[in-house]
Amino acid sequence: MESGNHLPHVEPTEEQEPDNLGFGFPVFLMSESVVFLSFFVTYTILRLTNKPWFPPGVDGLDVTRGAINTLVLVTSSGAIILAEKALHRGEMKLFRLLWLATISLGIVFLFGQAAEWAGMPFGLDAGSAGGTFFLLTGFHGLHVFTGVCLLLYMYWRSLQPHNFDGGHEGVTAIALFWHFVDVIWIILFILLYLWPVN
Amino acid sequence: MTNQPTASVPFQRPWHDYLKFSTDHKVIGIQYLLMSFCFFLVAGLLAMIIRAELLTPQLDVVDRSLYNGLFTLHGTIMIFLWIFPANVGLANYLIPLMIGAKDVAFPVLNAIAFWLMPVVGVLLIGSFFLPTGAAQAGWWSYPPVSIQNPSGNFINGEFLWLLAVATSGVSSIMGGVNFVTTVWKLRAPGLTLLKMPVYVWTILSAQILQLFCLPALTGGAVMLLFDLSFGTTFFDPFNQGNPIIYQHLFWFYSHPAVYVMALPAFGVFSEILPVFARKPLFGYKTVAISSFLIAIQGTFVWVHHMFTSATPNWMRMFFMASTMLIAVPTGIKVLAWTATVWRGSLRLKTPMLFCLGGILMFLFAGITGIMLASAPFDLHVNNTYFVVGHFHYVVFGTVTMAIYGAIYFWFPKMTGRMYNEAWGKLHFALTFIGANLNFFPMHPIGLQGMLRRISSYDPEYTAWNVVASLGAFLLGMSTLPFIANMVASAFQGRRVGNNPWNSLGLEWTTPSPPPEENFEVIPTITVEPYGYDRPVDLTTEVTT
Ligand code: HEM
Ligand SMILES: [Cu+2]
Numbered sequence: 246m247e248s249g250n251h252l253p254h255v256e257p258t259e260e261q262e263p264d265n266l267g268f269g270f271p272v273f274l275m276s277e278s279v280v281f282l283s284f285f286v287t288y289t290i291l292r293l294t295n296k297p298w299f300p301p302g303v304d305g306l307d308v309t310r311g312a313i314n315t316l317v318l319v320t321s322s323g324a325i326i327l328a329e330k331a332l333h334r335g336e337m338k339l340f341r342l343l344w345l346a347t348i349s350l351g352i353v354f355l356f357g358q359a360a361e362w363a364g365m366p367f368g369l370d371a372g373s374a375g376g377t378f379f380l381l382t383g384f385h386g387l388h389v390f391t392g393v394c395l396l397l398y399m400y401w402r403s404l405q406p407h408n409f410d411g412g413h414e415g416v417t418a419i420a421l422f423w424h425f426v427d428v429i430w431i432i433l434f435i436l437l438y439l440w441p442v443n
Numbered sequence: 444m445t446n447q448p449t450a451s452v453p454f455q456r457p458w459h460d461y462l463k464f465s466t467d468h469k470v471i472g473i474q475y476l477l478m479s480f481c482f483f484l485v486a487g488l489l490a491m492i493i494r495a496e497l498l499t500p501q502l503d504v505v506d507r508s509l510y511n512g513l514f515t516l517h518g519t520i521m522i523f524l525w526i527f528p529a530n531v532g533l534a535n536y537l538i539p540l541m542i543g544a545k546d547v548a549f550p551v552l553n554a555i556a557f558w559l560m561p562v563v564g565v566l567l568i569g570s571f572f573l574p575t576g577a578a579q580a581g582w583w584s585y586p587p588v589s590i591q592n593p594s595g596n597f598i599n600g601e602f603l604w605l606l607a608v609a610t611s612g613v614s615s616i617m618g619g620v621n622f623v624t625t626v627w628k629l630r631a632p633g634l635t636l637l638k639m640p641v642y643v644w645t646i647l648s649a650q651i652l653q654l655f656c657l658p659a660l661t662g663g664a665v666m667l668l669f670d671l672s673f674g675t676t677f678f679d680p681f682n683q684g685n686p687i688i689y690q691h692l693f694w695f696y697s698h699p700a701v702y703v704m705a706l707p708a709f710g711v712f713s714e715i716l717p718v719f720a721r722k723p724l725f726g727y728k729t730v731a732i733s734s735f736l737i738a739i740q741g742t743f744v745w746v747h748h749m750f751t752s753a754t755p756n757w758m759r760m761f762f763m764a765s766t767m768l769i770a771v772p773t774g775i776k777v778l779a780w781t782a783t784v785w786r787g788s789l790r791l792k793t794p795m796l797f798c799l800g801g802i803l804m805f806l807f808a809g810i811t812g813i814m815l816a817s818a819p820f821d822l823h824v825n826n827t828y829f830v831v832g833h834f835h836y837v838v839f840g841t842v843t844m845a846i847y848g849a850i851y852f853w854f855p856k857m858t859g860r861m862y863n864e865a866w867g868k869l870h871f872a873l874t875f876i877g878a879n880l881n882f883f884p885m886h887p888i889g890l891q892g893m894l895r896r897i898s899s900y901d902p903e904y905t906a907w908n909v910v911a912s913l914g915a916f917l918l919g920m921s922t923l924p925f926i927a928n929m930v931a932s933a934f935q936g937r938r939v940g941n942n943p944w945n946s947l948g949l950e951w952t953t954p955s956p957p958p959e960e961n962f963e964v965i966p967t968i969t970v971e972p973y974g975y976d977r978p979v980d981l982t983t984e985v986t987t
Contacts, residue, residue, distance in 0.1 A: 265548040269624035276616055276654040283662025287677060287688050295683045370674035373683040380669065380677075 270418040274425050281429050284381055288436060291373040300371045304442055311438035314357045321350035322427040325420045332413060344400055351393040358386050381433055388426045395419045454958045455859060466550035467959060468535050471557050475532025482524035482564055487919055489517040494915035497908050502899040510898040511579035516567055518582030523611045526838060528560055529846045530707040531618055534646045540950035541640050543631025545960040548624035556617035559610055566607035570600045578604035581896060583693055586678035586686045590670040605668045612661045619654040622646060633968040637728055640972045644731040645710030648738035649703045656699040663692030690752055694745035702741040705837060706734055708845030709776055712798050715852050716780055718946045719795035720787025723973040725779045733772035740769045750821045759818045766816035773809060793867030797848030800875045804840025808833055829889025835882040855943045859955040860936030866928040873921035880914025947974055
């Protein structure tokens with residue numbers, strides 16, 4: 246009965262580690278998208294039931310500015326796709342270049358967002374329009390910021406020799422995150438900026 | 444007690460290992476259980492103060508705002524710091540062992556998720572010591588009550604409450620990602636979905652539910668925090684806001700949350716009954732899959748908590764029907780458990796007693812649940828003690844009983860030692876009697892119209908309230924034999940072999956307690972679980 250306790254500890258033969266990150270990270274993103282969904286739903290209900298929506302003297306958001314920001318983010322998503330392709334072909338130089346381009350576009354986006362916030366004619370406490378605008382763009386901006394940090398970290402890792410020998414799970418996960426942030430922005434752009442004022 | 448010879452049980456860790464950061468799922472599992480039990484005692488203490496106040500119709504023990512704080516934190520701590528983490532602790536300990544894995548998929552994430560929970564506890568309990576007192580808006584924290592902030596202080600009870608709920612949410616999401624990935628990616632060779640023990644099915648279903656519904660509450664809590672502290676008006680009806688949206692976000696999570704709590708209990712029943720009835724689980728595949736059905740259906744019933752929240756009639760009818768439908772997969776499980784013990788050779792050991800008691804109380808809760816699902820009836824008893832009675836039969840009568848049963852059942856696995864059976868039975872008797880004395884009276888007084896969350900009441904309700912309070916004090920006492928038994932048995936209990944119950948579960952094939960990385964050789968699984976009808980060697984049966 247006791248004998249099982251004294252069996253020698255055998256190391257199993259080295260097997261291929263399962264790709265946990267490749268499964269777990271998309272699961273996390275799906276979960277995270279529900280937070281955004283809760284904000285989008287709240288925004289939509291409030292907007293449908295409140296007329297006029299914007300505070301007195303304001304007629305809508307700056308669509309041009311929003312469109313430029315959208316363009317920046319979509320381009321960066323394209324850059325990261327190319328970066329991944331370069332990595333798979335083993336072209337490390339090109340990979341780093343495209344990776345840096347993605348980072349720069351992310352930073353440009355953040356500056357664009359900050360400029361828009363600074364010039365906003367209403368604040369966080371300006372009823373439902375104020376609250377939802379700053380909450381949605383702020384929460385999304387936080388994700389862009391996190392994304393930029395992750396991208397920078399991965400850039401630093403790419404400079405370490407042999408770092409990608411074991412696979413590219415980290416790169417794939419960060420790229421996925423970046424696309425996620427991009428898609429959320431597009432929905433946000435449509436809901437916040439393109440919704441007709443009246 | 445610290446210089447007990449620990450070497451007598453191989454792989455046993457010194458007790459102070461459980462106070463340190465560790466990434467071993469078995470250590471984390473026990474850490475969760477120990478921590479959550481401490482919070483259970485705290486929340487139980489709050490409940491006894493509440494019940495002391497309710498012994499008499501007048502307000503005589505505490506003042507009104509403290510009373511509000513007591514029931515708010517009682518509910519919040521019980522749910523977020525007892526039921527959830529205790530379930531997570533069991534799952535942490537058991538899942539890798541049951542699926543034949545060396546550890547979980549993300550051990551570091553798992554450890555961080557655990558260490559966030561004491562922070563939640565400090566935030567919640569600490570809020571009692573603020574000048575503003577603890578949060579007072581009930582565990583659901585409905586606006587506009589919750590966004591009043593009469594004190595004007597930035598740091599107030601409600602603020603800490605929101606921080607705590609958000610932190611616990613982050614921890615739960617980390618846990619969810621970890622569990623789902625573990626079950627999906629780390630199963631031993633041959634362990635197909637339809638060979639997994641039902642407990643694994645219930646954890647997988649519950650954690651998927653958690654992952655997709657909890658973020659709605661997180662979103663709601665963030666907006667509530669902004670309303671409370673930063674001048675937004677999402678839920679402020681006087682400034683373009685809409686408090687009903689919060690109710691939807693809250694219940695979109697918190698109804699599924701009741702299944703996140705209950706599904707693991709269903710899993711525990713399904714593991715323990717066959718062992719003590721020496722029969723295969725009746726309808727294994729149906730029971731396994733109905734866990735998942737419950738999870739899916741559980742996502743579409745939340746408005747039954749809002750029948751009285753200006754909900755339009757078409758919505759009431761839809762959610763009334765969907766709620767009643769959920770009784771189908773749930774009923775399947777109860778039938779399967781009944782069929783499993785039917786004509787079995789029952790061994791009424793403590794874990795089995797807790798399971799049978801838990802199933803009985805769940806049956807009662809299911810019946811009152813169906814009653815509540817009927818909108819016309821609910822309009823009458825909503826916000827009365829009837830609802831409180833209903834959910835205490837589930838969260839205490841079912842889930843807490845299941846957790847107790849699970850702790851007794853897997854105690855020899857975790858420690859290599861046996862608990863004391865007589866003390867276990869005493870604990871069961873006190874718990875079962877105390878629970879029914881405490882929670883049954885809530886139904887008749889609820890039907891008579893006694894509202895919940897009030898500190899003084901009409902004298903006609905006194906008699907039942909006295910019974911309930913006596914039951915509560917009995918429940919408080921019932922923890923004493925449990926604590927004594929666990930502490931004494933963990934250090935001095937009789938040593939038993941690896942599989943004292945003659946269970947066929949994979950976790951019992953490892954040494955007790957299991958070594959680091961659990962299995963010397965990763966097993967290959969070829970058969971369905973619960974093959975108690977196959978000839979097995981029962982000669983090593985240990986009597987206690
Ligand atoms: C057949 C199963 C069930 C049905 C049909 C059912 C139905 C209901 C209904 C209609 C309500 C709303 C009553 C009201 O607020 O007026 C309710 C409340 C509640 N139920 Fe259930 N229930 C079931 C099982 C469960 C389970 C398994 C749990 C927990 C693990 C649970 C926990 C709760 C809680 C916590 C509340 C009240 C929350 C509150 O108002 O603070 N129920 N149930
Ligand atoms: Cu519900």
